[in-house]
Amino acid sequence: MIIALIGLLIISLIIVIKSADVFVDSIVEIGGVLGISQIILGVTASAIGTSLPEFGSAMIATLTGSVDLGVGTVIGSNIWNIAGILGISATVAGVISTNKEGLTRDWLMMLGTGLILLFFMLFGDINWPAAVVMIIAYCFYLWILIKAQQKYRHENHQDEENPEERLKENYKIEVDIEEKPDKESKNKVNKKTIAYVLVGLAGLIVGCRLLVYSADELGTIFAIPEMIMGLFILSIGTSIPELVVTLTSAMKGLHDLSIGTVLGSNTFNILIGIGIPALFLSVPVERLSLNFDAPVMILVTVLLMLLIKQGNMKLKRVGGIILLLTYIFYALFRLFILA
Numbered sequence: 001m002i003i004a005l006i007g008l009l010i011i012s013l014i015i016v017i018k019s020a021d022v023f024v025d026s027i028v029e030i031g032g033v034l035g036i037s038q039i040i041l042g043v044t045a046s047a048i049g050t051s052l053p054e055f056g057s058a059m060i061a062t063l064t065g066s067v068d069l070g071v072g073t074v075i076g077s078n079i080w081n082i083a084g085i086l087g088i089s090a091t092v093a094g095v096i097s098t099n100k101e102g103l104t105r106d107w108l109m110m111l112g113t114g115l116i117l118l119f120f121m122l123f124g125d126i127n128w129p130a131a132v133v134m135i136i137a138y139c140f141y142l143w144i145l146i147k148a149q150q151k152y153r154h155e156n157h158q159d160e161e162n163p164e165e166r167l168k169e170n171y172k173i174e175v176d177i178e179e180k181p182d183k184e185s186k187n188k189v190n191k192k193t194i195a196y197v198l199v200g201l202a203g204l205i206v207g208c209r210l211l212v213y214s215a216d217e218l219g220t221i222f223a224i225p226e227m228i229m230g231l232f233i234l235s236i237g238t239s240i241p242e243l244v245v246t247l248t249s250a251m252k253g254l255h256d257l258s259i260g261t262v263l264g265s266n267t268f269n270i271l272i273g274i275g276i277p278a279l280f281l282s283v284p285v286e287r288l289s290l291n292f293d294a295p296v297m298i299l300v301t302v303l304l305m306l307l308i309k310q311g312n313m314k315l316k317r318v319g320g321i322i323l324l325l326t327y328i329f330y331a332l333f334r335l336f337i338l339a
Contacts, residue, residue, distance in 0.1 A: 002221065005214045012210035013240065019203025020244035023049065026196040028254060033189050037152045040145055041257055043106050046245060047264025049201050055273045071126075071283055072230020074273045075293045077239045078114070078266045082300045083327035084236070085243045086262055090320025093250035097314045098259045105148065106263040107305055109141050113270045114298050121290045125282040126274060134275030141267060204241045211237050231293065232331065259315075266301075288338060296330055 024046070031041040090096050116137060120130040215237045219229045242265050249258035277283060303326065307319035 002218070005217050005221075008210060008214040009218075012207045012214065015203055015207030016211060016240050017244050019200045019207055020241055021200075021248055022196050023200030023204060024245055024248050024252070024254070024257070026193050026200060028257065029193050030189050030197065035153050036149060037102070037256070040102075040149050040152070041260065043260040043264030043267070044142075044145060046257060046261045047268055049204065049241075051242070051265045051268045051273065055269070055276070059273075059277050071274065071285065071289060072228075072293075073234045073238060074269045075117075075289060075297055076231035076235030078269055079293070079297050079300055079330065080235050080239050080327065081242055081262045081266055081269075082304050083323045083330070085239065085246050086259070086304065086315060087320045087323030087327060088243065089247045089250040089258060090315045091317055091324060092247060092320075095311075095314050095316050096250050096258055096320075097255045098308065099256065100313055102148075102256060103259065103263075103305075103308065103313070105144065106260060106267070107301070109144075110263050110266045111298070111301050113137070113267045114294070114301055117270050117274065118290075118294045118298065121285045121294055125284050126278045127282040128279050131275045131278035134271040134278070138267070138271035138275070141271075208238060208241055211240060228335065231334065292334070292338060300326060300330075 027041060027045055027049075031037075031045075086096070116134065117126075120126050120133075215233045216229065219233050224233065242261055246258045246261050249255070249261065274283060300323070303323070304315070307322060308315050311319055
């Protein structure tokens with residue numbers, strides 16, 4: 001039985017890695033055709049797509065009464081996303097750069113989201129009034145992103161209408177006529193690319209569910225407590241799509257997509273991953289989670305920005321190592337001192 005579960009764990013990991021590669025390549029291609037910036041792609045489509053396993057896990061856990069598993073999965077996943085995933089990605093890729101405007105917007109939203117969760121946790125159970133606030137906050141965030149994308153497209157449109165480009169067009173009428181069909185085709189999203197996005201996303205979800213199932217079964221066999229399962233095993237298991245997408249993006253030089261996936265994923269995990277389940281059932285808050293896990297989540301969020309600022313808008317290898325060491329220290333302290 002244990003050997004079969006380990007085999008399933010390895011197979012599901014391969015499915016997730018391949019699916020994430022297909023998903024990233026396809027979503028970047030679609031974004032290029034539609035004129036969507038990398039960081040906005042990261043905090044919306046990529047972040048939501050890779051966060052579906054966490055959302056599904058939290059929803060299922062809450063509806064089946066395993067609420068510690070649901071809350072633990074979300075908080076643990078967010079800590080792992082920053083300290084673990086960005087730490088590994090920066091360490092392997094050497095550097096992850098980003099732009100100041102997008103980073104500030106999405107980091108502030110991620111920090112604010114964490115503080116909102118911590119605030120509601122102070123009052124005990126997270127119930128439907130808190131859920132409504134969280135969902136409204138996420139809708140507000142989407143509105144901000146839409147405005148940012150409109151600005152991005154407007155600026156790109158102005159660049160395309162550069163007078164020098166117009167002058168060149170006057171001398172290349174025949175060339176332009178021949179190239180016009182290509183330009184028109186570039187404005188259309190290839191159906192095959194859309195199919196690849198769906199296949200990649202399906203692979204991420206199915207592969208991750210198999211991964212979580214095998215990890216959950218192994219955890220049960222070795223008698224691991226539910227909250228610890230959520231904070232570490234399930235949080236890391238359900239975050240493997242983010243890890244692969246973020247690392248793949250960083251290795252391919254798609255740094256804004258890499259950072260954006262983590263920032264957007266953390267925001268989605270809390271506001272939707274906890275907000276939607278809390279509409280149906282009150283989500284109880286464990287004392288240790290309030291006093292230690294949630295503050296650590298806020299701490300690593302602040303640490304991330306400090307490291308990026310110190311690296312001149314780049315998360316360098318040294319910063320990645322610091323984040324990784326922070327996660328290792330947190331995990332060891334939580335498992336062996338506070339557990």
